[in-house]
Amino acid sequence: MITGNLPENQSLKNKNTGKTKQPVWQTLLAEAIRDPAELLQALQLDPAVLQQRPFNPHHFPLRVPWGFVKKMQPGDWDDPLLQQVLPLAAEQRHHSGFLHDPVQDLHAVHSKGLLQKYQGRALLITTGACAIHCRYCFRQHFPYSDNQASQNEWQNIINTLNADNTINEVILSGGDPLALADRRLEQLCKHITAIPHIRTLRLHTRLPLVLPERIDTHFLRWFTPLAIQKVVVIHANHANELCNKTHTALQHLQQAGCMLLNQSVLLKGVNDSATALITLSQKLATSQVLPYYLHLLDRVQGAAHFEVDEQHALQLMQALRDQLPGYLVPRLVREISGKRSKTPVN
Numbered sequence: 001m002i003t004g005n006l007p008e009n010q011s012l013k014n015k016n017t018g019k020t021k022q023p024v025w026q027t028l029l030a031e032a033i034r035d036p037a038e039l040l041q042a043l044q045l046d047p048a049v050l051q052q053r054p055f056n057p058h059h060f061p062l063r064v065p066w067g068f069v070k071k072m073q074p075g076d077w078d079d080p081l082l083q084q085v086l087p088l089a090a091e092q093r094h095h096s097g098f099l100h101d102p103v104q105d106l107h108a109v110h111s112k113g114l115l116q117k118y119q120g121r122a123l124l125i126t127t128g129a130c131a132i133h134c135r136y137c138f139r140q141h142f143p144y145s146d147n148q149a150s151q152n153e154w155q156n157i158i159n160t161l162n163a164d165n166t167i168n169e170v171i172l173s174g175g176d177p178l179a180l181a182d183r184r185l186e187q188l189c190k191h192i193t194a195i196p197h198i199r200t201l202r203l204h205t206r207l208p209l210v211l212p213e214r215i216d217t218h219f220l221r222w223f224t225p226l227a228i229q230k231v232v233v234i235h236a237n238h239a240n241e242l243c244n245k246t247h248t249a250l251q252h253l254q255q256a257g258c259m260l261l262n263q264s265v266l267l268k269g270v271n272d273s274a275t276a277l278i279t280l281s282q283k284l285a286t287s288q289v290l291p292y293y294l295h296l297l298d299r300v301q302g303a304a305h306f307e308v309d310e311q312h313a314l315q316l317m318q319a320l321r322d323q324l325p326g327y328l329v330p331r332l333v334r335e336i337s338g339k340r341s342k343t344p345v346n
């Protein structure tokens with residue numbers, strides 16, 4: 001049963017004009033802020049104090065929906081949500097050891113759009129698009145145009161999955177799989193669900209947090225009846241990302257049969273304190289989301305200023321264990337390429 005107010009729907013034909021109306025979430029996505037000057041103005045921040053012009057890297061420009069900006073504190077340069085999206089000159093500094101493909105995804109490409117690193121689980125790059133551009137993103141240099149399957153190639157992927165009965169879980173990733181239009185996503189999910197040996201469909205997405213309007217009636221209508229175990233892993237880094245709207249979106253996902261998990265990246269200036277991490281876990285619990293992973297930063301070129309050293313990370317984990325019930329303590333991990341799973345840090 002679906003309760004609560006759902007975002008207004010969507011791609012219904014307007015009776016008068018016969019034109020197809022765009023879903024609300026797609027309009028909001030199209031209206032996302034792309035200009036750093038506009039973002040700073042909205043937050044009443046004067047870029048002159050930075051002694052550097054706002055900069056916007058061509059390969060990975062600023063992108064943030066207004067709804068996410070509204071959760072930032074005006075006048076606060078250190079706002080943990082702003083820190084995640086504002087391009088800083090520090091990104092341009094070169095650091096040795098910070099690479100373009102830190103987790104060696106390109107070595108794991110099975111066929112176009114399909115990665116497999118771990119037993120039983122295959123990961124699908126559904127799209128290069130995201131509703132938000134996170135400055136720490138390990139895929140910010142990923143050559144999506146070469147590794148994103150076109151519609152025809154999706155058929156090849158389905159065939160590959162069909163032929164390999166060692167795969168029992170398909171992970172939709174990207175980019176952000178929920179940035180895809182319903183028509184394509186529905187088709188893909190239905191094809192995956194039809195494969196007998198695939199037991200679990202997992203979505204890794206930031207959309208329920210940064211554009212909760214995405215979880216609308218139209219989506220829920222086809223998604224809910226899918227006869228497969230559903231897992232949704234949201235990527236919240238800070239408690240301030242959660243609000244009434246995200247709560248409703250998450251509630252709807254849960255009512256649609258999803259197990260809800262969260263993974264975060266440990267980020268300097270965003271969540272590198274015991275208070276921030278404890279508050280995040282507690283806030284997630286109010287939306288029935290369990291913390292899953294806390295990742296040490298993948299050493300991607302441009303993100304060095306976010307790195308938290310391992311010693312400090314271990315101290316934070318001790319504080320979490322001391323103050324939270326065990327089920328609200330995430331697992332601290334790092335990704336080491338070539339390993340058969342994420343690697344626990346302890």
Ligand SMILES: *Cc1c(COP(=O)(O)O)cnc(C)c1O
Pocket residue numbers: 108115116117118121122123171341342
């Ligand atoms: C992280 C990751 C997974 C999922 O790993 P879990 O430990 O099951 O969450 C699967 N495939 C790839 C390529 C990954 O990077």
Ligand code: SF4
Pocket residue numbers: 129130131132133134136137138139140174175176206235
């Ligand atoms: S939503 Fe995920 S994939 Fe997209 S930019 Fe952010 S971290 Fe990267």
